[in-house]
Amino acid sequence: MQPQIQRRSFLSLTAAAAVLSGESVLKAAVQAPGPRIGFKRPGAAPGAFPQKWICGSPSLMDNTDPPSQVHWYNEHTAILRQNKAYSYEAPFAPLYFGNDRVLLLDEGFVQLRNDWDLRGIVDDCIESWCRRNGRNPADMELLVAFSHIHADHYAGTNQFADRPNTRYMGLTHEEMLGFWGMTNFPEQRVTLDLGGREVLIWGSPGHVISECAFYDSYTHILYTGDMFYRGRCYISFWQPWFDSMQRLIDFVDTHPVSHVMGCHVEISSKGEDYAYGMTWQPDEAPVHMSVDDLRHAFEIAKTIKEPGIYFTGKVFLCNQTRGTTTIDRNPYRYD
C-alpha cells in the first residue's frame, strides 16, 4: 500500500498528502526561495487570450511559426498550442504554475523530442517562471497529465520519462484514475494542490470513457478537453456525455467560471467547419468560450434524440457519428 499512497501524495484530499505538502513547504523555506505567491484571491485572476493563435499555413514546408506557441495568459498560467505544421490536431495545452508544482495538461500529437521538443518548451516555461519568481526549477515538481486517453493528447508524454522531479500519467483508465486518486469516477471531484493553487478535477466521459474536466480556482478557467470544444465534439457515448454536460452545468451553477476552454479549434469565426485534418485555418474562432455557450449547447443537447451532427452556433455536436465524419460536401457536385 505504501507506494500507492506516495503516488498520489500530491493530492490534498488525503491526510498523508497534507502532511507531505507541509513538509515540502518546510523544505522550500530552508532553501530560501522567493516569497510564496498568494493564489487565493477574490474573483478570477485577470488574464488574456491572444488576438490570434498560430493556425498553420497554406504551404506547410514554408511554415516559420514556432513548434508550439507559448502564450502567457497571466503571470502564472501559460497556454501552449501545437503548430499545425507539426500536427494537424494542433491541441491546446495549459500549463498551470503553483508554489510547489507545475501541471501540464496534454502533450500534443508528436512523439519524438527530435521532431517536436515539447520537453524543451515546457522546461523553458518553467525556467522563465522560476526566474521571475525567484525559484529553483529543480525544486518544482512537474505533473505531466492529459485530459483524456487519445494519442493527440498524450503522444509527447514519453519525452518526460527521465525528467527529474516529474510524475507522468499512465495510458490506462486505471492509471489515470490512480494518478488523481479517484475512487468514484466520474462523480467524485478531487482537489489537486499545486501549492496554494487548487485545481478541481472530476470525470467527464462521453467523448471517450477516460476523460476529466479541470477547473483552475486561480484563473477560473474550466478546461473541458475534447468533450466540449470549439469544433466537432465527437460524442462516442451519448448518455455518459449528456450526464457529463449536466455535471458541468451543475458546476458552473455553483462556481464562478471565466472561460470554458477546449483542446482544439475546428471552426472559423463565421462558424464554418474546418474539415478533419486541415492544416491551414486562417480565420479561426478563439479557443475560449463562455459559460452561456456551454449552457446553450446543453439546452440544444436536451432536444437531441438520435445520432447526427447538430450545430449550436458555436460547436458541432456529433452524436455517435464516426470519428472523422464532417459536414463537408463535394464542392464540385452538379446536376
Add this chain to the structure above:
Amino acid sequence: MPTSNAPSLIPYNPNLNGNPASATGSAYPNGNPALGYNRPGVRNTDSAVPLHGEGPVVHDYASDGPAPGNIAMRWIYGSNVAAKNRDPRIQVMQYNEDSFILRQNVCSHWEAPFTYLLFGNDRALLIDTGAHASAHYYPLRETVDAIMTRWGQARRRPNLPLTVVMTSGEDIAQNQGLVQFAGRLGTTLQPKPIELMKRFHRLSAWPEGTGTIDLGGRTITVIPTPGTHKDGISLFDPYTGFLFTGDFFYPGKIQIANDRDYIASLERLIRFRDGHAVKWVMGGHIEMMFVPGKAYPRFATYKPYERLLQMDPALLDEGLTYAREVAGKSLMLIRPNFIFLNDVSPDQRTTVWPEGVPNIDPPRPF
C-alpha cells in the same frame, strides 16, 4: 548478336572469357561477348551532339507501340513533421527525352498533384498547373522554364511555344499555378470558364467529339470527360501511350460529381481506349496505399506507402462496372485500385470491404 543455338548466358570459362573472375564477384569481369554489342536500353544523353549543329533537330515521334520511358524513382512522399520537410518543392521525373512528370511536394500542398510536360517538334504542352498560385510555394513556371531551356538547347529550338491546359479548369488542386504563366511570351493558356474552354479545344459537340493539340509530329487528343468536374477533359498522347485523366480516374478517392455524366464519360473513354494503344492511365493524384483498397485520409502530409501513379487501362472496365453500382446512391465503394465516393462527404467511411480482396493493414509510420 548471339546465334539461336548459343545460350544467352554462358558459364564462366577462363579460356573464353579472359582473366579469372574479379573480386567484384562478377561472372563476366570483361564483359559477356554472347550478349552482343547493341543491346536495348541504350540512352542518348546528348553529350556528343554537335556543339554548333545546324538547324533544329527534328524528332520522329512515330513509333511502333508506346515510346520507351521509365519512372525510375519513387515519388517524394512528405514527412512526419511537415514543417521540417526539405524535399524539392517540385519533383521532376524525366520519363523519356520528350516527356516529363512533375509532382508537387506533399508538404507544399497535401493534394500533391501531378503535372505533365510534353514536347513536340513545334510546341510544348503543360497538362495541369498544381495547387499553389504562389511561385514561392510552388515554382512551377521557373521549373518549366528551366526544363524548356535545357530541352531547347539540346534540340536547338529556343523559344519553343507553350500551351497550358488543365484537366479541369474549376479544380483548385490543378488550376492554381495557371497565373504564373500570365504574360509569358509565346504561351497559350486554356481559359478556365467552361464555355471558353470548349471553344478553345473546338469541342462544339460537347461532351461528344474530340479535339486535338498539335505539338509538331506529336498530336494530343482532347476527350471530354465530365463527371468528377463539370468541365473535365482527358488527354491522350499517342507517343507515350499515356491517357491523362486528372481527377476523373486516378488511384485515389474519386469524388463523383454527377454519376450520369461519369458513366457516360467512362463509356466514351473505354471506346476511345479500345481504338488506341493506351499504355497507362495517368491520373492527377495518388491517394491509395500500396495495399489494396486502403487510402490516405485527406490533408495527409506523410504518405510513405503510396500506390504507384500509373494505372492499367483495363481498370477502366472495372471502373465502369462499379460506377454503375454506385449510380443513384449515396455510397462509398472500395476497389483495390480506387475508391468511389458518390454523393457522400469526402471523409466518408464504410464498413463494407470488397469480396475477394485481401484486407491488409498497411505499415504505420512511427
